[in-house]
Amino acid sequence: MRIGVLTFPGSLDDVDAVRALRLAGAEPVALWHADHDLKDVDAVVLPGGFSYGDYLRAGAIAARAPLMQDVVAKAGGGMPVLGICNGFQVLCEAGLLPGALTRNGHLHFRNRDQALRIERADTAWTSDYETGQRIVVPVKNGEGRYVAADTDLDRLEGEGRVVARYVEGNPNGSSRDIAGVTSADGRVVGLMPHPEHAVEDLTGPSTDGLGFFTSVLQGVLA
């Protein structure tokens, strides 16, 4: 199973994402934003960081990168895509996910271990979890406040497209405690917290994050 990790100028967590994929049993493939070459990967992870220094809006310029055009086209055909933190911002800016990520309500950068509740355990990236499962992974963002029009939020909730919610405290003021959302087909997932930082006891608060990367292996095989 070949899973690409797309690096933009300013990506930070691409190496951690590669490591998490390797630990999950996948073959990680490094992808470069300026190429038009997805290297025959079966799925793509958009990593965290500060692509283009968050200039214009977080994720806005990366969303228009050459390789993102290929990612958008392939995602339309069902290729699984996981956007973490800045990757989530890129997916929203690219129109693959609804809503937008904005400056944290309290204006502080927030960096801590965060409890989440998995709301959807049947997406390409969450099938190794149970619905309602509590996991703890790091969150670290300055522009992580998920917003959308109330009517859009109602629609997303109605369609069951909230993948994970913050529990035991909302770190950034996200609407309805939303930490992650999915596309209508459950193949594209955006998540503000960082599962790739919670894959080993030595370095993470838990190994709860590994499930995102093992889930997709089954999803792609299915």
Added chain:
Amino acid sequence: MARVVVDVVLKPEISDPQGQAVLGALGRLGHDSITSVRQGKHFVLEVDGDPDEAELKQIAETLLANPVIEDVELHLTAD
């Protein structure tokens, strides 16, 4: 040469914590008459030849602003 100014502000229903922080500072400085601050972005584009208004509108609405959260205003001025 034409100059095009594009102003981008958060939609009224999207909360603006940066604007609120500026408002808080104004209150501390004694400017009690200011009741609201909304912070936005101001772009100045210089265009060769006759500006194509439809193209500029598309640029403003698809790159300079995110229509999910922001409103955009275009101002064309010829030199």
